Amino acid sequence: MFAPTLAPEARAAAELLVSLLPSTVPLTVAPLDPARGPGPEAAAVVSTFVGASSVELILVAETAVAESLAGAGGTPISLADALRPALEAAAVAFGPGVLDVAEIRPVGADLVGEGLTAFALLADGVPQAWFGVRNRTREATVPHQRDPRQRTDLRLLYDVEMTLTAEIGRTRLPVRQVLELIPGSVLELDRAAGSPADIMVNGRLIARGEVVVVDEDYGIRITEIISADQASA
Structure with missing residues (x-):
């Protein structure tokens, strides 16, 4: 069974996420129009947060960050690592807890269904990325915590230019x-x-x-x- 939707926290998470998303253009947060969502084959970076609330964070932003990553130079970086700082920022909206290691998979139907609050991230009114928060019941399993040494992955984004x-x-x-x-x-x-x-x-x-x-x-x-x-x- 899904928990009630945490709409205010989800909106706060989306605003925090946008602040660290390595996009070359400013993005604004708006409710998702299902007719303007990503295609089912679009790559989604998905991670589970376990704390006072247990939620799944779903981010589709490959197109929005492609130009930044192409110009970053240096060591190649995976989409999951590139978006990890933004997901960690979003998780702050849900209080203390642990963010699981992210996985990349086709978004499919992840941005629809019960227990989901979803947003489009817009540039000049056009969706460039999408973000969803799905509430989950508390699970007994402990999420895979990220090796603290891997937090240096943020350095791989240092050459990304922002406006x-x-x-x-x-x-x-x-x-x-x-x-x-x-x-x-x-x-x-x-x-x-x-x-x-x-x-x-x-x-x-x-x-x-x-x-x-x-x-x-x-x-x-x-x-x-x-x-x-x-x-x-």
């Missing part, structure tokens, strides 16, 4: 005003002059800093590193 942007402020405008913009228009942002700029990696806030000039180019001097709790607040 970093600096944001000095935002504003909201109706479409009518956007269409009326012309050269010379001035937009008032939601931040006072001199306030620090937000530094985003793949759309995630990681730090704040002040704008500087470096050899006639703009730069950012880091003044504050943002914790995961602050970024989600």
Whole structure:
């Protein structure tokens, strides 16, 4: 029998997962539209988490990370190892516990059925990856714990390039005003002059800093590193 769906925890897990997914484009989390899911032969990386909750984490992201891994160079890395840091980040949403060694298999019907909460990971509204959390009853078997020495696998991703942007402020405008913009228009942002700029990696806030000039180019001097709790607040 399946346990009740843990929708809030599953959503939090998806947001944490996206923050460490080695995609070259920013991804956002949205509920899965079954009509826009992956094909049954798509490769899924699946791992079981056992703790206060027992859940199965299912991640289909081979296409989303293919460009990053192709440009990583160095030692070849398996899809399971490449996605392991993202799965470990997702598991934090379920509290203390142990994440089993991941396996790669065709996704088949893993992203449908009872006890599942599933999400699409979108870039410009188009699904690039998919993530599901399936609740399981507590099993007597102990998951295979990963050798602590294997945590250095994250180093294999060090050469993966991710999009970093600096944001000095935002504003909201109706479409009518956007269409009326012309050269010379001035937009008032939601931040006072001199306030620090937000530094985003793949759309995630990681730090704040002040704008500087470096050899006639703009730069950012880091003044504050943002914790995961602050970024989600």
